[in-house]
Amino acid sequence: MPYRLVLLRRDLLPLWARLTKKNMRRKDMIPILHFHLVDHCNLNCRGCDNFSPLAKDVFTDVAVFERDCRRMAGLMGGRNRIAEIQLLGGEPLLHPQVTSFMEIARRYFPETPVNLVSNGLLLPKQGDGFWQCCKRHGIHIIVTKYPVRLDHQEIERLAGQHGVELSYYGSTDVVEKTMECVPLDLEGRQDARDSFLRCARANRCIALDNGKIYTCSLIPYVKYFNRQFNQRLEVTAADCLDIYKVGSLDEILDFLCKPMPFCRYCDVKGTKRGIKFGVSRKEITEWIGERR
DSSP: OOHHHHHHHHHHHHHHHHHHTGGGSOOSSBSEEEEESBSOOSSOBTTOTTOGGGOOOOBOOHHHHHHHHHHHHHHTTTSOOBSOEEEESSOGGGSTTHHHHHHHHHHHOTTSOEEEEEOSTTGGGOOHHHHHHHHHHTEEEEEOOOSSSOOHHHHHHHHHHHTOOEEEGGGOOOOOOEEEEOOBOTTOOSOHHHHHHHOSSTTTEEEEETTEEESSSSGGGHHHHHHHHTOOOOOOGGGOEETTSOSSHHHHHHHHTSOOGGGGGBOGGGOEEEEEOOBOOOOTHHHHSSOO
């Protein structure tokens, strides 16, 4: 897909989502289930919407991950009701047990596509065991291309040599990564329903973190923003659902299609796109979209 069309599509999606109210349509499956393997990253992009430049070195416990996978699989009642699983972060290859996560994901979700989403920087350093694990469990690697020094042809060669499927995020071969900023409203004055309707993540990129499920992948990690800048963007019990306190996946799907209280902090209408890629200076303006 031409890169300009990728960008145009991203620009139009929020308006289209609001007009069609698609985020509030109750789905029969979880579109994309996100699992963070780590919260930190080796690129530290400015304005990262996972707040990775602000995160401590946090490694997900394999036992906790397996427990959550087992519970989600049980809630599905023997049916495949997750369209895609993404193992990401942060940078997932920073986790020394990355292959364990791939094995566990495949064991509990044998019919679900499992994708490892990476910036690719550590792929050339992976040993045969990593690539064999990807091949054995049908793990698809999705690389986001950044304008940094990285031999993408070598990565493609390694993946091809081991029979592992590899593609690039956005279905583009152009290394022209730009960032976007959904400004955080520190006072929480936004219309939560309107923000939810316009949001590209809501009821689509579902985050599961330590037994709690969120309708958007931003909410569970805003804690790093709060800590870094001494803010109080509140995440309440109403912003997530405990997967051990529900009786079926249908209860989760009912929850995910409703605006969350936290949505009042996201100024989706004020989204700034086409921001030139750069390394974070850990300045609050990277996330609120203005100079203070």
